[in-house]
Amino acid sequence: MNERGRVRPAKHRDDAAILTLEELFPSDRMSLRSVRHFLKSPSARTWVAELEGAVVGNLILLTRRNSCVARIYSVVVAPQARGRSFGERMVRAAQTEALKLGLKQIKLEVRVDNAAARALYAKLGYVESEALPGYYEDGADGLRLCNTLSRKKPAKRR
Numbered sequence: 090m091n092e093r094g095r096v097r098p099a100k101h102r103d104d105a106a107i108l109t110l111e112e113l114f115p116s117d118r119m120s121l122r123s124v125r126h127f128l129k130s131p132s133a134r135t136w137v138a139e140l141e142g143a144v145v146g147n148l149i150l151l152t153r154r155n156s157c158v159a160r161i162y163s164v165v166v167a168p169q170a171r172g173r174s175f176g177e178r179m180v181r182a183a184q185t186e187a188l189k190l191g192l193k194q195i196k197l198e199v200r201v202d203n204a205a206a207r208a209l210y211a212k213l214g215y216v217e218s219e220a221l222p223g224y225y226e227d228g229a230d231g232l233r234l235c236n237t238l239s240r241k242k243p244a245k246r247r
């Protein structure tokens with residue numbers, strides 16, 4: 090048993106599992122149709138976190154033609170699988186892919202009161218670029234965060 094699990098690109102057959110994860114959000118629910126759309130869209134990349142054969146997390150990254158900025162549209166890890174670095178590994182996978190695509194920045198929106206997500210993004214170098222008062226359906230305030238991507242410099246040889 091590999092308790093660390095793994096992060097891999099999503100496949101079409103992950104659609105139902107992704108929908109179940111997205112249903113963890115009380116607002117802004119996604120339909121199965123939108124999940125399937127993201128899974129086949131050339132402007133979306135989706136990863137899942139897998140633990141003991143079960144899908145326990147997903148991240149959707151959106152790109153736009155003629156834009157060097159990608160957007161993390163959604164990231165969620167099932168409550169029982171949190172704290173195992175799945176969130177971090179999925180965001181890093183998205184960043185690596187964005188760099189491969191030649192993109193320069195990733196942006197996203199987060200609720201001001203979402204301490205866990207804000208700590209995750211802060212750890213990975215995301216900074217606040219805009220306050221979004223009343224951004225969410227329930228009136229909660231949001232923040233736009235962004236991260237300018239850079240390849241790690243190779244370690245110097247002695």
Ligand SMILES: CC(C)(COP(=O)(O)OP(=O)(O)OC[C@H]1O[C@@H](n2cnc3c(N)ncnc32)[C@H](O)[C@@H]1OP(=O)(O)O)[C@@H](O)C(=O)NCCC(=O)NCCS
Nearest residue numbers: 164165166171172173174175176177199205206208209212
């Ligand atoms: C936010 C979320 C994706 C984090 O996923 P996770 O797999 O549990 O996070 P990780 O284990 O990868 O944690 C990575 C870092 O995030 C931060 N973090 C994660 N959970 C945290 C918590 N509950 N409190 C404080 N910091 C937290 C820490 O800095 C952590 O690094 P560390 O382990 O070195 O301390 C998860 O809590 C989640 O799905 N929440 C509900 C959905 C959501 O809010 N999505 C984000 C919308 S913008």
